[in-house]
Amino acid sequence: MIHKFSQGNIYIVIDTNSGAVHMVDALTYDVLDYYPEETREKTVAILKDKYSSLEILECMDEIDSLINNNLLYSQENYLEHEAFKNRTTVVKALCLHIAHDCNIRCKYCFASQGNFQGERSLMTSDVGKKAIDFLLLNSGNRTNLEVDFFGGEPLMNFNVIKEIIDYSKEKEKAYNKNIRFTITTNGVALNNTMMEYINENMFNVVLSIDGRKEINDFMRYTVNGEGTYDLIVPKLKEMASLRNHENYYVRGTFTRYNLDFAQDVLHLADLGFKHISVEPVVATDENDYAIKEEDLPKIFQQYEYLAEEYIKRKNSDKNFNFFHFMIDLNQGPCVIKRLLGCGAGAEYLAVTPDGELYPCHQFVGDKKFSLGDIHQKTLNTSIYESFSNAHVYNKEACNNCWAKFYCSGGCHANAYNFNQNINIPYKVGCEMEKKRIECALIIQAKLLQEE
Amino acid sequence: MKHIKTLTGANLSKSAAKGGCGECQTSCQSACKTSCTVANQQCEKQ
Numbered sequence: 001m002i003h004k005f006s007q008g009n010i011y012i013v014i015d016t017n018s019g020a021v022h023m024v025d026a027l028t029y030d031v032l033d034y035y036p037e038e039t040r041e042k043t044v045a046i047l048k049d050k051y052s053s054l055e056i057l058e059c060m061d062e063i064d065s066l067i068n069n070n071l072l073y074s075q076e077n078y079l080e081h082e083a084f085k086n087r088t089t090v091v092k093a094l095c096l097h098i099a100h101d102c103n104i105r106c107k108y109c110f111a112s113q114g115n116f117q118g119e120r121s122l123m124t125s126d127v128g129k130k131a132i133d134f135l136l137l138n139s140g141n142r143t144n145l146e147v148d149f150f151g152g153e154p155l156m157n158f159n160v161i162k163e164i165i166d167y168s169k170e171k172e173k174a175y176n177k178n179i180r181f182t183i184t185t186n187g188v189a190l191n192n193t194m195m196e197y198i199n200e201n202m203f204n205v206v207l208s209i210d211g212r213k214e215i216n217d218f219m220r221y222t223v224n225g226e227g228t229y230d231l232i233v234p235k236l237k238e239m240a241s242l243r244n245h246e247n248y249y250v251r252g253t254f255t256r257y258n259l260d261f262a263q264d265v266l267h268l269a270d271l272g273f274k275h276i277s278v279e280p281v282v283a284t285d286e287n288d289y290a291i292k293e294e295d296l297p298k299i300f301q302q303y304e305y306l307a308e309e310y311i312k313r314k315n316s317d318k319n320f321n322f323f324h325f326m327i328d329l330n331q332g333p334c335v336i337k338r339l340l341g342c343g344a345g346a347e348y349l350a351v352t353p354d355g356e357l358y359p360c361h362q363f364v365g366d367k368k369f370s371l372g373d374i375h376q377k378t379l380n381t382s383i384y385e386s387f388s389n390a391h392v393y394n395k396e397a398c399n400n401c402w403a404k405f406y407c408s409g410g411c412h413a414n415a416y417n418f419n420q421n422i423n424i425p426y427k428v429g430c431e432m433e434k435k436r437i438e439c440a441l442i443i444q445a446k447l448l449q450e451e
Numbered sequence: 452m453k454h455i456k457t458l459t460g461a462n463l464s465k466s467a468a469k470g471g472c473g474e475c476q477t478s479c480q481s482a483c484k485t486s487c488t489v490a491n492q493q494c495e496k497q
Contacts, residue, residue, distance in 0.1 A: 013455075019463030023456045055454075062452045070461060078463075083471035092473065144474045144495065329459040333492045336471035338463070347473070405463055448458060 002073060003402030004032055007304060007442045010449075014441070015066075016402045017076035021329060022066070023445050027051050031059050036067070079393050083336050089388045090140035093348040094131055095361050098123050098161060099152035100353050103188050104228055106220045108255060108281050108289055110362055117365055122157045123353040127374070128164040131351045134374040136175045145172075148182045150350075150361055155189040165201050182206065184251070186220070187232040190239065199242050207236045210252040211264020211278065218257060219289070237272060245274040249323060252278040255289035259298045262306040269313070269320040277323035280432055282362065284417055293428055300435050307439040311446050327406075327440040341408035345371070345387025359387050362413030387412065390422045397425055406437045472496065 001016040004024075011029040013022045024032075030050065034043040044056050066072035078084055101120040102109070132147070139145055147168065149161050161183070168179045180203040187207050198205060209232060210216040217227025240248055250273045254261035265278050280299075283290035291299070306322065313319045342348070345359030349371065357371040357379065358364045371380045392398040392409045401407075410433065414426035474495040 017463070018461035019466075020460055021458045023458055025454045028454045059454045062455050065452070066455065066457075070464070071457060074461070074464075076464070078467055081467050083467060087471055087473075090473070142473055328493060330462065332462070333475055333494055334466035334469070334471060335463040336467065337473075337475055337492070337494075445458060 001400075001402055002032070004029060005438050007307075007438070010442055010445050012438075012441050012445060013072070014402060015072045015074055016405065018070055018074040019335070019405060020066075020071040020074075021441060021444075022072070023448075027055055028059050028063070031056060031063065035060050035063060036073070078335050078339060081336070084339060087336065087340070088140055089346045089384075090142055091135060091138040091347060091349055092140075092142045092144070093146040093148070093343070094135050095148045095150050095348065095350040096123065096128060096131055096154075096164070097151055097350060097352050097361070097364065098128075098149050098154040099156045101156055102151060102153040102186070103156060104153070104186055104220060104222050106186075108219055108253060108283060108287070110282060121353045123160055123351075125160045125163040125167075127351075127353065127355045128160055129167045130355060130374045132164060132168050132171060132179075135179075136171060136177060139175075139177065143176065143178055145177050145179045146182065146348075147179055148184065150184050153186055153189070154183055155185050155194060158189075158194060162197065180204070184208065186228065187235050187239070188222075188228060190232075190235045195235075195239055195242055198239075203247060205239065205243065205248040206251045207232075207239060207248060208251050209233070209236060209268065210254070211258065211261065212267045215258045215264055216252075219253070219255065233271065240273055249275045249277045252276075253281050254278055255281045255283070256291055256295060257289055259291075259295055260302060261299075262302040262309070265306055265322060266309060269318060273320065275321045275323070279324075280429070282411070282414055282417065291428060293431075296428065296431055299432060303432075303435050303439045307443050311443060314447065324436040325440045325443055327437075327444060329441075329444055335405060338405045338408050339391050339393070341391055342411065344412050345369075345384060345390075359383070359412065362411075363416075387422065395423045395425060397427075397430070401430070401434075403430075403434045403437055407433045466494075469496070 002013055004013045011024045011026060013024050030047060031043060034046055040060055044053050047056055063072060099122050100118060135145055154161060165181060172179050181201060182204040183198060183202050184206040210219060213229040216229045220228045222228060236250060250268050252264055258264060261278055265276055268276050280291050281289060310322060310325060348360060350358045350361045350364050351374060352364055355374040357373055358369055363369040369383060371383050372378045390412055392404045395409055398404045398409050410425040410429055412422040414429045415422045415424055418426040475492055
């Protein structure tokens, strides 16, 4: 399977199964519409008005060479590979819901504005420590483990976070593990003490802000309805600066109300943030802010525009990193990782304040996805297995998609929300993901061209 | 080659040989939290 696409005067061809990426000329781009399905003679006959026969034949020789070297139209059999067949699924990451409560009331909140449609509650240090024990016991041979402090708003329960970290540092030695901590916060409650503690102990920080003031404040406001932009921008800037502009992300969400989201990304870059991620909202159709299929052309145009700006700013002091444009052409994650996807419900579990386990934060509160709890140390194996098996080979739409080894099958929550089946990906999400991958590759090609 | 420049070779096939250690960061931990984009991740064994 191959996929070809172009932007401006850059023409790219991807060989899905090998992972090879080629930059080609316009001639090759046209030839691949016909050859090798059609014969050489037929291909030349079709294109001879546009290109010389000699060039067309030369091009087809080069295509043949790639095919013979398994760099184009290659086959794959990763499903049968020992590393895939013998993989052991262990729990290696937990999303701790430190608080089912929040100090603001974002309109689009997946957690129903903090409480996940239940009682507002905070995790106790006892539950937190049991969650760490659960992780250490169920992580098999993995050395690197991850714990994400989440919610609701985790800063509302900061002392428990500190107790959990102290406990983890003590216990991980006995198991020979390395636990890396991340915190996701709306930043409202951030003070100097917290910033210092976070910077000393957390591997990564995710700081929520949507972009331009009017956009951010429309969705992200306090209990009194006041916007949060003016309050959080100085704190987030301070945080990023204290971390030497490394190991953090400002993380925004775009909705139908800001389909021109490239402006929000650039706004965040202009504020001086160096690591930015702005992602589409997860919302079902009945919400006015939900993204619809008819919005796709505008969204595609925005990703293309953002990619152009990204390149323009690359070698200036206004440069920034955009999460979805990061792609390592030489390596990146191995194919085994790519086959398995995000790992929710398998390697990665969410823990509620009461200690109940769910596949991820998006499924918390939906009882039919409860995997058990950390008090009993048991897991609902049928749900665990269905998530472990929700990889690209078990999804019909993914099997036929060129992006399968980049995307890895998409978000399970999106699939379930829209299709009531974690093995049927959410189509609009797929379209946006494919566009992002194309933009990421165009950027790499352009930067290589400039070198 | 005159008409084709290979930016990256068969990195997927090669990675299968040494892959599957599971030490890399879980996707949601890094930033995405909704749009799982494994290819944006990094390998721990660079």
